[in-house]
Amino acid sequence: AQRVTQPEKLLSVFKGAPVELKCNYSYSGSPELFWYVQYSRQRLQLLLRHISRESIKGFTADLNKGETSFHLKKPFAQEEDSAMYYCALTFTGGGNKLTFGTGTQLKVEL
Amino acid sequence: GAGVSQSPRYKVAKRGQDVALRCDPISGHVSLFWYQQALGQGPEFLTYFQNEAQLDKSGLPSDRFFAERPEGSVSTLKIQRTQQEDSAVYLCASSYYYEQYFGPGTRLTVT
Numbered sequence: 001a002q003r004v005t006q007p008e009k010l011l012s013v014f015k016g017a018p019v020e021l022k023c024n025y026s027y028s029g030s031p032e033l034f035w036y037v038q039y040s041r042q043r044l045q046l047l048l049r050h051i052s053r054e055s056i057k058g059f060t061a062d063l064n065k066g067e068t069s070f071h072l073k074k075p076f077a078q079e080e081d082s083a084m085y086y087c088a089l090t091f092t093g094g095g096n097k098l099t100f101g102t103g104t105q106l107k108v109e110l
Numbered sequence: 111g112a113g114v115s116q117s118p119r120y121k122v123a124k125r126g127q128d129v130a131l132r133c134d135p136i137s138g139h140v141s142l143f144w145y146q147q148a149l150g151q152g153p154e155f156l157t158y159f160q161n162e163a164q165l166d167k168s169g170l171p172s173d174r175f176f177a178e179r180p181e182g183s184v185s186t187l188k189i190q191r192t193q194q195e196d197s198a199v200y201l202c203a204s205s206y207y208y209e210q211y212f213g214p215g216t217r218l219t220v221t
Contacts, residue, residue, distance in 0.1 A: 032208070
């Protein structure tokens, strides 16, 4: 069965410091990976998708199939980045249902 | 336009009561998903509809959980004889393509 692991429940960084939120997955096939974000008092929303290879709000994530990882990175953290981040995957034949990790709370301190 | 809406936003039920949670998806979205999010956990898949057809209900934890989407739009998640372990936030999401748009959730507390 597919599984997503986010080892850090809480990550605290200073404003301007680099950020890396870790995500590892287990799935025998070729999954599609996503990062979803939930800002305070807002609903869960898509941040980025590995296939798009985009940078959204300065965040990037590269799929590393050898290490089965999809870490989320940003070179300089901003206060508005403070939020809950969830890594998730879908897989072929899964009907686009998402399997989520347990989430990492990012806190950017001034 | 309006996003996904869910009602009620909060529900307190006594153990053993039945509850019904409603989801209004974004107009035109073919796919609708239900997830359960326990405290401190990520959302967990419950069930999935494509139009009115329930294509996957593998995540429903017991036969006390039932979902329907009779006209391919609004969906209802029903929980019969609620138990304390049913306490969670229930999220609904709809999609047209790959991106799922989430509602605000219904927080169910079973006392």
